[in-house]
Amino acid sequence: MRLVVIGNGMVGSRFVEDVLARDHAGKYDVTVIGAEGCEPYNRVLLSEVVAGRYDLGSLTLPTPDHPRLTVLRGTAAAAIDREDRVVTTTDGSRHRYDQLVLATGAEARIPPLAGLDLGSGQLPVGVHALRSIDDAREIIAATLNSRRAVVLGAGVLGIEAASGLAQRGCSVTIIHPMDALMERQLDGSASSVLASAMPDVGIHPRIGVGAEAAIVANGRLTGIRLTDGDVVESDLLLVATGTIANTGLAAEAGLPCERGIVVDDSSATADTRIFAIGDCAQPPNGAMGLVAQGWDQARALAERLTGATTRARGTDGNGSDVVRVKAHGLDVVTMGICGGVRPDDPAQRTLSLSDPAAGRHVEVVVSGDRLVGATCIGAGQVAADLVAVYTRRTPVPSDPAHLLLTALSPAPAAVTSPESLPDDAAVCRCNSVTKADIREAHACGARTVDEIAQATRATTGCGGCKDEVCGLLGWLNEHAATAVG
Known part of the structure; x- marks a missing residue:
């Protein structure tokens, strides 16, 4: 059968890898149509490239040789x-399919600010989005001659x-x-604590005010006028x-689209x-x-x-909604129910500890x-402990206040040692890689x-693991050396 995939990004390339790994009967001949001229890469880490913590080459994702x-x-x-x-491509070639997978991704939303002539298709010098490797390159180049930067959003x-x-080096x-930073994840109290920590790392927040216009002179950005003047x-x-x-x-082909291409729980569109x-x-649940x-x-x-199907990797019942912010000096982790808009559920109990002076x-x-x-926020070890409890569905103490005790203690909580970590504990939650998976890879010769x-794909998602x-x-390396000795 002819399987055509449109999109060669993080999800499209992963789908192709998964299909070929499972297609033991040789059912599919797979054609991937990718608009970018490079290998697939990890978009999640583009901000890390801007920060100088990763180079562009390290973002490349593997493509199966098949x-x-x-x-x-x-x-x-x-x-x-x-x-x-x-499927017809822009070069006029035609690709027949028996089944078609759309993994076309998304593009950056550019707001209709005065001063940005969006109809021209070209932004003024100094205005950038961060969605692709080319965007990251342009931003890095721009910082060489920029000392004052604005981030909108x-x-x-x-x-x-x-x-x-x-x-x-930009201010x-x-x-x-x-009204709150990261309002999908943070409520007003949490946002205030995060905002108070930002100036220490060179970021100055303006919350509750929007951008009204981009001030452009001779095709080059010089400033941003805010809605408060x-x-x-x-x-x-x-x-x-x-x-x-x-x-x-999809829309031009007559498939139902709203905010995205409408699919059912099995990712199928109106066309089977x-x-x-x-x-x-x-998807139905958003x-x-x-x-x-x-x-x-x-x-x-x-x-x-x-x-x-293959052996399920990991035993976590959840964890895909754990959010870690990759920002120097700003320690932010959220998971599950959080943010200012929450369901009104009397069965849920909320406990908090807020110490803005300590960040x-x-x-x-x-x-x-x-x-x-x-x-x-600002409680790294507590976050690590809570992520473990959340993703492994560990029962909480009868008094949930004990979950906050490590935050109250002046000494850091004891870090779980690799030796005491259960084999089914998730190490890389983006890819559901467990300690057992890593041990197995190590036993097969993986040493770096x-x-x-x-x-195993560990570390190829958000990089937080x-x-x-x-x-x-x-x-594992030390244990192997001791065993040999």
């Missing part, structure tokens, strides 16, 4: 003919990008029209105001031969905007199409004997983080 796989890089799909079951990406620009103002001088604007799902191909996964899709959700969709669809805020949400949500990543993987790998 006789039934054809990858067309630098080739954009132009139209889908559902009746004839053909204080969601996760906006804060990470602001941190990256500050690391590059950064972050503008957010909502203030003008922030700037020679670099980074827009982080969300994304827009790439639904154009066409599926959509990742940022372009709109999209979280996290790569782990897209990877879960890719795995589930690969299993459906091939009829083959610390911890909140837990408990239902029955389970942790169903948490917010941690890169080799572990190649064997790299320290845990390094610690576990060090313990």
Whole structure:
């Protein structure tokens, strides 16, 4: 059968890898149509590239070398003919399919600010989004001659990008029209604690005020006028105001689209031969905007199409909604139920500890004997402990206040040693990689983080597990050396 995949990003490439790994019967010949001319790469870590903590080459994701796989890089799909079951590309070539998977992702949303002539298709010099490798290159180049930067939007990406620009030596103002930073994850109290910590790392927040216009002279940005009349001088604007799902191909082909391509729980569209996964899709329960959700969709669809399943990696019942902000000096972790808008559930108990002077805020949400949500700012070890409780569904103490005791203690909590970590404990939650998976890869010869990543995919998601993987790998190497001795 002819399986065509449109999109060669993080989710599309993962889907192809999963299909080929499961297609033992050789059912599919796979063609991938990717608009970008490079190998697939980890978009989640682009802000880390801006900050100088990763180089662009380290973001590359593996592409299977397989006789039934054809990858067309630098080739954009132009139209889908559902009746004839053909995808036409911009170079005029035609690709027939028996089944079609749309993994077209999303593009940066550029707000209609005065001064930005969006109709021209070209932004003024100094105005950037951060969605691709090319965007990251341009931003890094711009920081060489920029000292004052504005970031528009204080969601996760906006804060990470602001941190990256500050690391590059820019004085950064972050503008957010909502009442709270990261309002999907933080309520007003948590936002206030985070905002108070930002100036110490070179970021100056303006909350509850929006951007009204970009001030442009001779085609170059010079400042941003705010809705309260203030003008922030700037020679670099980074827009982080969300994304827009790439639904154009699907809509033109007559598939139902709303905020994304409408799909059912199995990622199927209204056309039973066409599926959509990742940022372009709109599943029944909504999209979280996290790569782990897209990877879960890719795995589930690969299993459906091939009829083959593999051993479930990890035993965690949740964890794909754990958010870690990758920002120097700003320690923010959230999970589950959090933020200012929550369901009114009398069965849930909320306990919090807020100490703005110390830059610390911890909140837990408990239902029955389970942790169903948490917010941690400036409390790294507490966050690590709570993530373990949340993802492993560990019963909480009868008095949930004990979950906050490590935050109250002047001494850090004891870190779980690799030796005492259960084999089924998730180490990389983006990819559901357990300690047992890493031990198995080590036993098969993986001795470096890169080799572990190649064997298990650990560290190839948000990157937040790299320290845990390094610690576990060090313990395994030491244990192996002792056994030999």
